Amino acid sequence: MSHLLALAGNQNCGKTTLFNALTGSNQHVGNFPGVTVEKKEGSIKKNKDVVLVDLPGIYSLSPYTSEEVVTRDFLVKEHPDAIINIVDATNLERNLYLTLQLMELNIPMILALNMMDEVRASGNTIHVNQLSENLGIPVIPISAAKGEGISDLISLVLKTVRDKTPPQKLDFCQGEVHRAIHSIAHIIEDHSKAAGYPVRFAATKLVEGDEPMFHALNLDTGDIHIIDHIVEQMEQDLGTDREAALADMRYTYIESLCSQCVVKHQETREQLRSEKIDRFLTNKYLGIPIFLLIMMAIFWLTFSVIGAPLQDLLSRGIDSFTASLEQMMTNAEVTPWLISLIVNGVCAGVGSVLSFLPIIVLLFFFLSLLEDSGYMARVAFVMDKLLRKIGLSGRSFVPMLIGFGCSVPAIMATRTLSSDRDRKMTIVLTPFMSCSAKLPIYGMITAAFFPEHGALVMISLYILGIVVAILSGLLLKSTIFQGNSVPFVMELPAYRLPDAKSVLLHMWEKAKDFLHKAFTIIFIASIVIWFLQSFDWKMNMVSDSSMSILASIGSVIAPIFAPLGFNDWRASTALITGFTAKESVVSTLTILTGAANDAQLCSMLSQIFTPLSAFSFLAFTILYMPCVAAFAASKRELGSMKQALLTAGYQTLTAYLVALVIFQVGSLIV
Amino acid sequence: MTLDLVKPGEGGTITVVGGEGALRRRLLDMGLTPRTKVMVRKVAPMGDPIELFLRGYVLTIRAEDAAKIELEEVHKQ
Numbered sequence: 001m002s003h004l005l006a007l008a009g010n011q012n013c014g015k016t017t018l019f020n021a022l023t024g025s026n027q028h029v030g031n032f033p034g035v036t037v038e039k040k041e042g043s044i045k046k047n048k049d050v051v052l053v054d055l056p057g058i059y060s061l062s063p064y065t066s067e068e069v070v071t072r073d074f075l076v077k078e079h080p081d082a083i084i085n086i087v088d089a090t091n092l093e094r095n096l097y098l099t100l101q102l103m104e105l106n107i108p109m110i111l112a113l114n115m116m117d118e119v120r121a122s123g124n125t126i127h128v129n130q131l132s133e134n135l136g137i138p139v140i141p142i143s144a145a146k147g148e149g150i151s152d153l154i155s156l157v158l159k160t161v162r163d164k165t166p167p168q169k170l171d172f173c174q175g176e177v178h179r180a181i182h183s184i185a186h187i188i189e190d191h192s193k194a195a196g197y198p199v200r201f202a203a204t205k206l207v208e209g210d211e212p213m214f215h216a217l218n219l220d221t222g223d224i225h226i227i228d229h230i231v232e233q234m235e236q237d238l239g240t241d242r243e244a245a246l247a248d249m250r251y252t253y254i255e256s257l258c259s260q261c262v263v264k265h266q267e268t269r270e271q272l273r274s275e276k277i278d279r280f281l282t283n284k285y286l287g288i289p290i291f292l293l294i295m296m297a298i299f300w301l302t303f304s305v306i307g308a309p310l311q312d313l314l315s316r317g318i319d320s321f322t323a324s325l326e327q328m329m330t331n332a333e334v335t336p337w338l339i340s341l342i343v344n345g346v347c348a349g350v351g352s353v354l355s356f357l358p359i360i361v362l363l364f365f366f367l368s369l370l371e372d373s374g375y376m377a378r379v380a381f382v383m384d385k386l387l388r389k390i391g392l393s394g395r396s397f398v399p400m401l402i403g404f405g406c407s408v409p410a411i412m413a414t415r416t417l418s419s420d421r422d423r424k425m426t427i428v429l430t431p432f433m434s435c436s437a438k439l440p441i442y443g444m445i446t447a448a449f450f451p452e453h454g455a456l457v458m459i460s461l462y463i464l465g466i467v468v469a470i471l472s473g474l475l476l477k478s479t480i481f482q483g484n485s486v487p488f489v490m491e492l493p494a495y496r497l498p499d500a501k502s503v504l505l506h507m508w509e510k511a512k513d514f515l516h517k518a519f520t521i522i523f524i525a526s527i528v529i530w531f532l533q534s535f536d537w538k539m540n541m542v543s544d545s546s547m548s549i550l551a552s553i554g555s556v557i558a559p560i561f562a563p564l565g566f567n568d569w570r571a572s573t574a575l576i577t578g579f580t581a582k583e584s585v586v587s588t589l590t591i592l593t594g595a596a597n598d599a600q601l602c603s604m605l606s607q608i609f610t611p612l613s614a615f616s617f618l619a620f621t622i623l624y625m626p627c628v629a630a631f632a633a634s635k636r637e638l639g640s641m642k643q644a645l646l647t648a649g650y651q652t653l654t655a656y657l658v659a660l661v662i663f664q665v666g667s668l669i670v
Numbered sequence: 671m672t673l674d675l676v677k678p679g680e681g682g683t684i685t686v687v688g689g690e691g692a693l694r695r696r697l698l699d700m701g702l703t704p705r706t707k708v709m710v711r712k713v714a715p716m717g718d719p720i721e722l723f724l725r726g727y728v729l730t731i732r733a734e735d736a737a738k739i740e741l742e743e744v745h746k747q
Binding site: 059060062064065090091092093094097240243244247248251264267274278282283284285287288377380381382384385386388486487488489490491492493494 | 687691692693694695696697698699700701703704705706712713714715716717718719721725726727728729730731732735
């Protein structure tokens, strides 16, 4: 018989490390239904029939964040056979707050005390047996990072699943809160059974004033009236409100529990070390420069030192593979259109995107180092004030910064943002950051039109992207993304050495994700573009792409760009092919102008553009919808095709308006 | 006095946690409950948010949210 287990715990308590240790690489990543909250599943090593679900890292079971709601719904509706609650033993007090709430669900539960090695190394002690006895659930000390206690944990889990023993105690409350919970439990017993909620959990949530619970239980007005009365009485007696009363009740119990079970002489070495490290990393004067240096180092390593040679190697590999494939097909006398489809369509399209793989993997390697070491939380701490002005929090800073390298990993990195609203807004704004694939376009246009002021034009383009993102953020904040963001109340975890296995698994996951995209959506897009580029309306293959369907679409939409200063089918066609990859703008313009060398290209380009319209073309290129790979990433992270299309539409419209203003205002001046 | 006015290196005991909705619940869930001892460790380079130490761990919140938390017996720690 197969069993379902849930792994629950706070953020930063080593949950992912434990999940990896328990399941190995045997994982499946998806989303919880209806929300973009990541759901990881895997079967326990050597126990294929025991499936473990990694729940989001949360601090409470309140109804306010999608992560918490997802966790509640999963635990109540999927009826897992047991919960493994992992807690950070160096920070027991706050971690046990979630534990008490989980226990109310009346599901068999095991408490895994992680990082016990750190507790012991600092000379502190936790009386495990006493803790287990007081809580009424099995407790086991482990160190997920060192692999200590994992096999004991697995056997304990299997035993718990067999015995099906729910937590032995539920009552941690006293006095007025106790009275209120018990009176309400009596009233709602039938309702909560009918709705499938454990009575104790439902009653506590009602005392807390949990709106979703009131709806779920389907109570009549009479009952609600009585419940309100009971709660009011409790509030009066305690002199505090319902939410504070329950939080206080839990923490009061935890404090007395810890005073019995925890012997703490001093903070752990890791905590003391973190304080010292933070004297530099979040220092008033050094904090921001150090952060910028770290990011520059990451970019330098990713895009030039390690990434560029790897990318070069990979694209050369793909090229020679393509060449030999073409040779083989020609020798076998395969029909020319099929050769063209495979070589110019699939291999060229998928190949150009695939060559980004090393960069993506490298960026995620560094990102998981930042995340797992605890530094990412410090970045949010240091940068929060800047991003708050556009309605985001410091957490969005890193994805946006990565956007300057490549929008694809940047959009994929928004997954670390805990708020749905912040994540969506960051996905919309990130592509405005000028990515590295747009550099060749700037290079070509500035060489042709602004040879004297190349650097100035480039810098102004980068600034343009940032300014548009800021204005866009302000606009979105006061329109679609109104309302409060998730409160910025964030733990700064102790610095720890990242776990190699978790980092590698994370890289592999992102690589897999990217490869999946390359062979699905990008594969199809490449074929479509190839078809449009290679055939005319009568379905004859064309040798000159100026006769193709794509070119005729280009000439139809060209007048749309007249107000921006470039009513030319070659420019509009280049913008369409830019959708496959931004560099394609360059290759398309080169092909369509028929230029044989750079000097020729310059003179051909000046037939299409004036310096002013060239600049407006550049502005449009930075801002309009990102390439298909980034689009696919945003579709995946937004979780809906409709929202991804709306986002792309919004970006393209913004690009149009900005380029329009540049050209029209510029025409008045020049 | 409210928590946002406490200088780095000083701390006190929470008396009232104000605010409402998701923010207030989050503050309570993270252990900022009445009678809890809390210390301000640092202010971010740009002057906001602030870094707190409570219940044996480090938490950061924005000054505007800290203004909703009342403290008593504030002194150097």
